[in-house]
Amino acid sequence: MGIPLNIGVVGLGYWGPNLARNFHTLPDSKLTAICDLDKKRIEHVHSLYPGAKGTVEFKELLDQPELDALAISTAVPAHYPLAKAGLLAGKHVLIEKPLASSSDECEDLIRIATEKNLVLMVGHTFLYSPEIRKIKEIVDSGEIGDIRYISARRLNLGLFQEDINVTWDLAPHDISIILHIMGKLPEVVNCQGSAHITPGIEDVTALSLNFKNEQSALIHSSWLDPRKVREMTIVGSKKMILFDDVAPQEKIKIFDARVDPPAHYDSFAEFHYAYHHGDMSVPYVKPEEPLRNECQHFIDCIVEGKTPLTSGADGAGVVSILEAASESLLHNGAPVDYSDRWKQPAQHAPKFDAIQGSSPRVNRLRKKFATGS
Ligand SMILES: NC(=O)c1ccc[n+]([C@@H]2O[C@H](COP(=O)([O-])OP(=O)(O)OC[C@H]3O[C@@H](n4cnc5c(N)ncnc54)[C@H](O)[C@@H]3O)[C@@H](O)[C@H]2O)c1
Numbered sequence: 364m365g366i367p368l369n370i371g372v373v374g375l376g377y378w379g380p381n382l383a384r385n386f387h388t389l390p391d392s393k394l395t396a397i398c399d400l401d402k403k404r405i406e407h408v409h410s411l412y413p414g415a416k417g418t419v420e421f422k423e424l425l426d427q428p429e430l431d432a433l434a435i436s437t438a439v440p441a442h443y444p445l446a447k448a449g450l451l452a453g454k455h456v457l458i459e460k461p462l463a464s465s466s467d468e469c470e471d472l473i474r475i476a477t478e479k480n481l482v483l484m485v486g487h488t489f490l491y492s493p494e495i496r497k498i499k500e501i502v503d504s505g506e507i508g509d510i511r512y513i514s515a516r517r518l519n520l521g522l523f524q525e526d527i528n529v530t531w532d533l534a535p536h537d538i539s540i541i542l543h544i545m546g547k548l549p550e551v552v553n554c555q556g557s558a559h560i561t562p563g564i565e566d567v568t569a570l571s572l573n574f575k576n577e578q579s580a581l582i583h584s585s586w587l588d589p590r591k592v593r594e595m596t597i598v599g600s601k602k603m604i605l606f607d608d609v610a611p612q613e614k615i616k617i618f619d620a621r622v623d624p625p626a627h628y629d630s631f632a633e634f635h636y637a638y639h640h641g642d643m644s645v646p647y648v649k650p651e652e653p654l655r656n657e658c659q660h661f662i663d664c665i666v667e668g669k670t671p672l673t674s675g676a677d678g679a680g681v682v683s684i685l686e687a688a689s690e691s692l693l694h695n696g697a698p699v700d701y702s703d704r705w706k707q708p709a710q711h712a713p714k715f716d717a718i719q720g721s722s723p724r725v726n727r728l729r730k731k732f733a734t735g736s
Pocket residue numbers: 373374375376377378379398399400401404421435436437438439441445459460461486487488532
């Protein structure tokens with residue numbers, strides 16, 4: 364591409380160093396700044412990437428005109444203030460999931476990014492995994508028929524969070540995958556759960572999403588389970604797909620299995636469900652690191668002036684479902700009407716075609732990209 368983009372990573376706890384590694388190794392980006400409130404984390408990441416300048420003062424990143432973009436991987440309550448300050452300072456922003464703590468915060472970030480013609484992207488990392496891409500391809504081809512329901516289980520003896528419950532921590536992955544596969548938003552959201560370890564912070568939840576046409580999704584999230592489970596089953600009218608993300612290989616299995624009610628019957632004695640059991644097949648999927656694809660996509664969106672696959676609007680869609688889940692939890696799992704909550708993400712997607720408004724550096728890069736020189 365020519366000049367690499369200068370990236371700063373904010374938040375260097377568990378996940379941030381993975382972003383730092385990718386932006387350091389990708390040829391189209393350079394890790395030039397790292398920031399955390401904890402000096403020890405800065406020292407550690409600096410020892411791995413000595414070219415990146417470390418600071419505990421986030422403001423120092425905003426004052427660097429050569430810094431093109433920020434990747435934010437802090438605790439969730441800090442996402443909004445940091446991202447807002449970054450956008451106002453003219454930086455493109457990638458925020459790890461969930462985008463922010465409320466839909467109001469999300470809408471504000473989308474508004475600022477749109478006004479300033481900057482990329483706002485959320486790290487719904489699974490949409491960049493080759494397995495989810497493959498599953499989406501299979502579903503869209505019609506091979507499994509119409510989706511009947513999707514069930515997801517994301518369980519383990521997890522890292523207990525202090526400021527968010529397990530739905531906000533783990534379910535954003537499943538919600539983003541399910542919305543991507545379904546291609547639409549739910550009508551009704553229910554969530555039940557219990558807080559066994561930290562009072563008031565649910566560590567086990569069951570979230571259900573109901574879509575039009577009797578389609579549904581069930582998401583079981585837990586920090587309190589002896590096994591690490593990362594499973595999703597997509598049940599279609601013709602076939603069923605099982606995605607097991609912790610399997611060492613053959614993560615996707617397609618079962619040629621279905622049940623049909625009899626087409627015609629005159630008496631109960633004639634009523635027999637038609638069970639179909641066919642072959643199980645395993646599609647080949649080339650292994651790729653999802654986060655590397657996510658980071659490359661962020662760079663491509665900045666340079667090519669594209670709206671990300673996981674845009675601010677997609678992030679807001681997921682956050683508004685999390686909010687509905689919290690509301691339902693407060694009322695012991697009562698249904699929450701979601702139909703008026705968040706309009707189709709596409710209507711909210713920022714228009715991001717023009718190149719004016721971006722920093723002179725990025726405009727230079729875009730021109731270079733456009734001319735191929
Ligand atoms: N995409 C994925 O697959 C994935 C995986 C894990 C975590 N995450 C997300 O990444 C984010 C971070 O999660 P984590 O597990 O690394 O958390 P963590 O607690 O391990 O790390 C957060 C870091 O941010 C720092 N921090 C907090 N506030 C800050 C501020 N104002 N300025 C600078 N630094 C600040 C903390 O000191 C800490 O080092 C969360 O949003 C989480 O949901 C995403």
